[in-house]
Amino acid sequence: MTAQALWCTGPGRAELRAAQTGSGVAVQTLFTGISRGTERLVLEGRVPVTEHDRMRAPAQEGAFPFPVKYGYCAVGRVTEGELAGQDVFALHPHQTWFRMPQAMLTPLPGGLPPERAVLGANMETALNVLWDSGAGAGDRIAVIGAGVIGALVGYLAARLPGAEVTLIDVNPDRAALAQTLGCGFAAPDTAPSDCDIVIHATATAQGLALALDCAGQNATVVEASWHGAGDTPVPLGGAFHARRLRLISSQVGHLPPDRTPRWTHARRMAKALELLCDPVLEALISGQTAFDDLPAQYAGILSDPGTLCHRVSYTQA
DSSP, rough: EEEEEEEETTEEEEEEEEOOSSSSSSEEEEEEEEEHHHHHHHHHHHOOOOGGGTTTTTTTTTTTSSEEEEOOOOOEEEESSTTTTOOOOOOSBBBBEEEEOOGOEEEOOOOOOHHHHHTHHHHHHHHHHHHHHHTTTTTTTEEEEHHHHHHHHHHHHHSTOOOOEEOOSTTHHHHHHHTTTTOOOOOGGGOOEEEEEEEEESSSSSHHHHHHHHEEEEEEEEEOOOOOSSOOOOOOTTTTTTTTTTEEEOOSSOOOTTTTTOOHHHHHHHHHHHHHTOGGGGGGGEEEEEEGGGHHHHHHHHHOOOOOOOEEEEEEE
């Protein structure tokens, strides 16, 4: 049986093509999730040449910039072997079915529906960001950008005892989302100051400048977004040095150094899926498209600032 996958074939262009299925146990895809920030950079051809190797997805086919089969938020049902009949999460592109080594498949925990499990890679990233930030109980925490990653970081941070968490976004409609996730909300012009921890997740120079403004004395600012090709100005004048700010990066490809003696990528992914069992996180699914209709709608989904996690459905016989 031939597998069909979504391929990015040029700037702003996508189509369905035959694809390799890989090796390992067979998985019939139920849903995939569109990770808007990264997939938009891929579709626009904005993956820097220096990052072509590091940006390869585990089951990627083709090469940057084009044509390339890309994605990493797949949920499917195993059809053979000891996991047959189980629903699993896999770091795999948008494709009708595939094979992967069993060690790369994470069974969904009880209580997590496959429809919500497409957030698995996003939650894994958010968990890593929170670890990198060093946020603790009672901290005043600002999250700049209420996209999927920012919203999930806010959700996790709001569950630290006594933490005061504010999601900041230019879109006033994100206020309702913040409330659902247990966070406060502010527009950029009313953002809090003197924060202990600031997470930046907008992939814009304006957002990063605001993140530095929100940070208090000796605070930590975490750059959680990825800017892709091009230059991003960073305002390191003003009070940056006087306040002795700490600006660090977070990238999900590596575990924080203080956790590597005990944590593995598999353990982190299993924990991320467990954290998705909360039904309130359904609020992060902003739409759904049938796989056959995806090429025509893909660019529009990625360019729409209202998109959070857009789910792709696969009709199974």
